[in-house]
Amino acid sequence: MMRDRPSGAELAALADALGARDAEAARCRAIEARERAAGDDAFGAIGTGLRAIYGEGDDRALLTRLVAAIRAGALDDGAAGRDALATLLRAITRQKLRESNPGYLGDPTPP
Amino acid sequence: MPDEQRPLTAALSPLGRVSDPARSGGRVRGLIDFIEVKTRGSVFDFTMTPLLNGAVLRHWLIEFGLHGGRFAGEQRWVLRADGATPLGFGMSRAQEFALQRALFAAGLRVAEPLFMCCDDSVIGAPFFAMRFVPGETDGAAIVAAGRNDALAAALGSELARLHAHDLAARLRFLPAPPADPAAARRAELARHLAGDVDPHPVAEWALRWLERHRPAPAQAVLCHGDFRTGNYLVVEGRLAAVLDWDFAGWSDPDEDIAWFCAKAWRFGANTLDAGGIAPRAVFYRAYAAAARRALDPERIRYWEVMAALRWLVIALQQRDRFLKHGERSLDLALTGRRVAECEHEILALTGLGS
Numbered sequence: 054m055m056r057d058r059p060s061g062a063e064l065a066a067l068a069d070a071l072g073a074r075d076a077e078a079a080r081c082r083a084i085e086a087r088e089r090a091a092g093d094d095a096f097g098a099i100g101t102g103l104r105a106i107y108g109e110g111d112d113r114a115l116l117t118r119l120v121a122a123i124r125a126g127a128l129d130d131g132a133a134g135r136d137a138l139a140t141l142l143r144a145i146t147r148q149k150l151r152e153s154n155p156g157y158l159g160d161p162t163p164p
Numbered sequence: 165m166p167d168e169q170r171p172l173t174a175a176l177s178p179l180g181r182v183s184d185p186a187r188s189g190g191r192v193r194g195l196i197d198f199i200e201v202k203t204r205g206s207v208f209d210f211t212m213t214p215l216l217n218g219a220v221l222r223h224w225l226i227e228f229g230l231h232g233g234r235f236a237g238e239q240r241w242v243l244r245a246d247g248a249t250p251l252g253f254g255m256s257r258a259q260e261f262a263l264q265r266a267l268f269a270a271g272l273r274v275a276e277p278l279f280m281c282c283d284d285s286v287i288g289a290p291f292f293a294m295r296f297v298p299g300e301t302d303g304a305a306i307v308a309a310g311r312n313d314a315l316a317a318a319l320g321s322e323l324a325r326l327h328a329h330d331l332a333a334r335l336r337f338l339p340a341p342p343a344d345p346a347a348a349r350r351a352e353l354a355r356h357l358a359g360d361v362d363p364h365p366v367a368e369w370a371l372r373w374l375e376r377h378r379p380a381p382a383q384a385v386l387c388h389g390d391f392r393t394g395n396y397l398v399v400e401g402r403l404a405a406v407l408d409w410d411f412a413g414w415s416d417p418d419e420d421i422a423w424f425c426a427k428a429w430r431f432g433a434n435t436l437d438a439g440g441i442a443p444r445a446v447f448y449r450a451y452a453a454a455a456r457r458a459l460d461p462e463r464i465r466y467w468e469v470m471a472a473l474r475w476l477v478i479a480l481q482q483r484d485r486f487l488k489h490g491e492r493s494l495d496l497a498l499t500g501r502r503v504a505e506c507e508h509e510i511l512a513l514t515g516l517g518s
Contacts, residue, residue: 077494149504
């Protein structure tokens with residue numbers, strides 16, 4: 054759930070269905086490979102961090118609570134726990150980028 | 165559906181170049197009839213070639229000769245038609261045609277619009293024809309050509325000219341100018357996000373930040389709405405024309421400036437903030453000189469946060485064209501995965517990056 058859609062599997066399936074072999078198809082398959090390599094636990098520590106703040110729940114429930122907290126000012130200057138939330142947001146975003154576009158982070162870029 | 169009844173906008177691209185109307189099942193015949201009625205000439209040697217299409221609209225180059233009429237001689241036109249799935253915002257082709265006519269008449273660097281066709285039966289969707297302007301539009305290719313201060317300055321000056329023109333009387337079809345452009349844009353993006361099925365914490369943070377840092381309202385001017393590398397034509401390093409006016413409307417002029425400088429439109433040349441072609445100071449100086457107003461970097465940063473959020477919303481909409489509407493396009497599907505890039509930029513611009 055923390056990953057954006059289309060998932061890597063959906064992207065690779067589309068590339069296969071279209072019989073595509075171009076750079077975009079390569080990107081689709083690379084995203085799928087990176088997600089598979091990272092595994093389901095890639096966002097595990099982030100989920101643990103969110104549960105420590107918002108209690109038990111699946112990823113969707115935790116992110117929904119996070120959205121409500123942000124709307125209520127949890128990230129505003131001086132808010133208690135702001136740094137911890139900002140760290141979690143950065144971690145989510147960076148992990149998503151590692152899988153969808155590592156070059157954006159300055160990492161060596163496979164297609 | 166019989167082949168000859170399929171809409172041309174959907175059916176022609178896979179066919180590639182069409183040079184024989186009879187062999188193409190008569191689908192081009194309606195277009196030729198339209199041209200002959202409009203020009204009062206007789207078409208010969210007609211060819212029609214799909215151009216590299218944008219994510220929203222479709223384009224063809226048509227080349228032909230005309231006997232008689234006011235366009236007699238060799239012609240090269242571009243047709244611009246609706247895509248298969250509307251994005252949900254942006255103006256109609258008829259409105260865009262009217263806008264482009266007003267801009268051309270005002271002396272701005274746009275392709276000359278020629279004829280509007282609202283009849284779906286001609287090629288399957290409304291379209292307009294404009295004169296072909298040769299040049300490079302591919303953003304990656306333009307950026308790959310290297311730093312080009314003169315081009316950035318020309319774009320800055322051209323944008324200032326657009327913002328200075330008073331075309332309100334000719335553009336009454338546009339939604340009325342907002343009293344507070346920032347509030348209006350933020351509200352529009354909030355509406356789109358509220359309709360999305362997934363929670364987006366960074367986008368929510370952007371909305372919050374934009375609300376709490378809203379600048380004093382600017383006088384709304386006519387803005388391009390998608391002024392960026394990839395939406396202008398370059399010939400031998402020089403600006404030939406500004407394209408793709410379908411997102412134009414009344415807004416804060418700083419919105420166009422920020423959109424041009426947004427990281428998403430630098431095509432990887434991130435040290436050249438102004439569209440990947442020059443340092444932003446070059447672009448700013450040219451704009452400020454032509455507009456006779458100083459630019460406020462903080463206001464532009466505000467609008468760059470808005471730009472990142474707007475691009476995030478567009479990425480979600482492109483994703484939905486694949487996930488919900490079944491458009492089997494790798495480009496659309498991959499655009500959905502660019503949301504994280506927007507989130508990274510939002511965090512950086514709002515002081516939460518690392």
